Amino acid sequence: MYPKDLKYDCEHEWVKVEGGVAIIGISHFAQDQLGEVVYVDLPLAGDSVNAGESFGEIESVKSVSELFSPVTGEIVEVNDALGDAPEIVNEDPYGEGWMIKITMSDPSELDELMAVDEYEAFIAEEA
Amino acid sequence: MKWRLIIDGPVDGARNMAVDRAVLYAHEQGEAPPTLRLYRWRVPTVTLGKFQRIEDVDTALCERLGIDIVRRPTGGKGVLHDDEVTYSVISGTRDSLPRGVAASYRVLCGALVEAYRTLGVDAELTSRPCGERGSGACYLHATNADLSLGAAKLSGSAQVWHHDSCLQQGSFVRTRDVEREARVFRLGEAEQAALIQRTVTLGDVLGEPPDDRVLHTVVTEAFERTLGIVMEPGVLSEAERVVADKGSAMFRVDTTTMSEVGKERK
Numbered sequence: 238m239y240p241k242d243l244k245y246d247c248e249h250e251w252v253k254v255e256g257g258v259a260i261i262g263i264s265h266f267a268q269d270q271l272g273e274v275v276y277v278d279l280p281l282a283g284d285s286v287n288a289g290e291s292f293g294e295i296e297s298v299k300s301v302s303e304l305f306s307p308v309t310g311e312i313v314e315v316n317d318a319l320g321d322a323p324e325i326v327n328e329d330p331y332g333e334g335w336m337i338k339i340t341m342s343d344p345s346e347l348d349e350l351m352a353v354d355e356y357e358a359f360i361a362e363e364a
Numbered sequence: 365m366k367w368r369l370i371i372d373g374p375v376d377g378a379r380n381m382a383v384d385r386a387v388l389y390a391h392e393q394g395e396a397p398p399t400l401r402l403y404r405w406r407v408p409t410v411t412l413g414k415f416q417r418i419e420d421v422d423t424a425l426c427e428r429l430g431i432d433i434v435r436r437p438t439g440g441k442g443v444l445h446d447d448e449v450t451y452s453v454i455s456g457t458r459d460s461l462p463r464g465v466a467a468s469y470r471v472l473c474g475a476l477v478e479a480y481r482t483l484g485v486d487a488e489l490t491s492r493p494c495g496e497r498g499s500g501a502c503y504l505h506a507t508n509a510d511l512s513l514g515a516a517k518l519s520g521s522a523q524v525w526h527h528d529s530c531l532q533q534g535s536f537v538r539t540r541d542v543e544r545e546a547r548v549f550r551l552g553e554a555e556q557a558a559l560i561q562r563t564v565t566l567g568d569v570l571g572e573p574p575d576d577r578v579l580h581t582v583v584t585e586a587f588e589r590t591l592g593i594v595m596e597p598g599v600l601s602e603a604e605r606v607v608a609d610k611g612s613a614m615f616r617v618d619t620t621t622m623s624e625v626g627k628e629r630k
Contacts, residue, residue: 270464272508276415276439294414299440299509300465300523301414363463 238265239357240331244350246307247359251331252350259308259347262335263295263326266360271297274326277319279304279336284312288346292337295326304336308346314338365459367587368598370401371580377409377434377445382611384452384531385437386604391454392529396604398455400587400595402580408446410548411436413502413522418617420500422550431548433617438522438533440509441502444545447538449579451476453587456529463528469509469521471591472532476511476519479536479586485569487511487518501549504559516564536583537565538573 243251249267253260268274276296286292286306293304315337319325326334341347351359375383380403390396409432410421418433420442426433431444453472455461462468473489480487490512499505502520506512511519521534540563546556566573574582584595600608 270467272465278415296413296415296439298465298469298507299413299438299521300469300525301437301439302465302525303527 239353241353243331244307244347244352245356245359246305246350248305248307249360250305250307252307252347253331254341254344254347257340257344258313259310259339259341260335261292261307261337261339262330263304264356264360265330266364268327268330268334271295271300271302271327273297274323277304277323277326277336279315279319280312282312282315286310286312286339288343288349295323306337306339307350308339308341309343310339310341312337313340365591365593366397367455367591367593367595368397368399369584369595370399370403370598370600372401372403374404374406376406376612377411377432378612378616379608380405380409380450381411381434381436381615382608383600383604384454384533385611385615386600386607387452387454388437388524388526388529388531389607390601390604391456392526394458396454396601397598398459398593399453399598400584401452401454402583403450403452404448404576405432405445405450407432408444409434411443411445412617413440413442414438414524416441416500420549422548423617425547429544429548434615435617436522436533437615438524438531440520440522441505442500442549443502443520443535444548445535446541447573448535449538449576449583450533450535451583453532454529455532458528461530465523466508468523468530468532473509473511473521475587475590476521476534476583478590479583480511480518482582482586483566483570483574485513485518485566487513490517499549499551499555501545501551501555501559504551504555504562506562513564513569516562518564536579539567540565 506517
């Protein structure tokens with residue numbers, strides 16, 4: 238449900254670091270709380286984003302929510318497949334449902350994020 | 365808990381959306397109380413969902429019929445607002461609103477169900493989504509966010525969340541001109557027939573639909589009973605008014621140039 242090799246933020250995004258690039262998506266808890274995702278509005282590659290700021294929006298069951306970046310940096314890749322098939326976010330939130338890849342300008346921001354056990358305690362409290 | 369009650373008369377469509385957004389922003393910043401706003405429209409107005417394609421609407425027809433087009437900050441598909449009382453609720457997790465989409469709809473729509481039942485309409489939250497999901501007309505698709513009477517859709521709602529604050533908008537429809545709505549949303553014969561069969565208004569059920577004053581009272585008291593709150597009549601703060609003044613333009617859709625400041629995507 239919550240992979241151990243990921244870091245999580247309090248807005249329910251996850252981060253996986255591969256070779257200095259942060260891959261970002263939303264957690265199983267988030268997709269479950271949203272319900273059936275029908276649209277994902279993502280930025281363009283080349284855009285910059287700051288930790289804690291919105292990088293896009295997601296719509297489910299006529300409800301629009303913001304997506305927040307856990308880290309600061311330049312967006313180097315966007316998951317365009319979500320444009321045609323936003324339901325992938327529900328079906329595979331940690332795999333094909335990833336949203337953006339960022340080259341981090343400050344990798345120490347990862348230290349502020351939650352490990353899986355902390356995140357599980359956080360969502361238990363929120364639920 | 366005390367909530368603010370704002371009752372507005374007929375207002376320009378873009379202004380209506382800008383006011384709702386201004387209250388949401390103020391609530392997000394901890395500067396506004398949870399708020400129920402009841403309002404109408406200066407002229408018949410189509411509202412498009414935040415990411416909806418403008419091509420779903422016959423803009424030339426709207427121009428000829430004097431129908432305004434604006435974009436909502438909330439999700440979902442197109443709605444033609446005319447003989448109705450529209451509501452907006454701005455609340456959030458600090459007011460004990462659950463954060464999940466389905467859970468928050470259940471809480472807020474619970475108050476709507478109570479209002480309809482007070483009026484003698486046996487509404488319930490739609491348990492099984494049905495209808496034409498791809499249609500540009502909101503009322504052709506019922507979701508877990510909507511109220512139904514039997515198999516017919518009675519009332520639609522939509523949301524936007526900013527951090528832990530939520531704006532939910534929806535309508536209490538008195539009567540509906542189905543033929544006009546079908547033309548506005550470019551519906552074919554089958555879809556128009558579905559709109560007739562699968563939607564119902566207060567007028568359809570009650571014969572003589574309640575007037576504004578009755579609806580305001582019933583809806584306000586239903587929120588108070590259901591949520592255990594007290595409504596206090598109020599107005600926008602000066603800061604909210606300034607934000608609303610600045611925000612109106614971003615919701616307006618210019619049908620002559622097909623341009624808008626807001627986005628159109630899906």
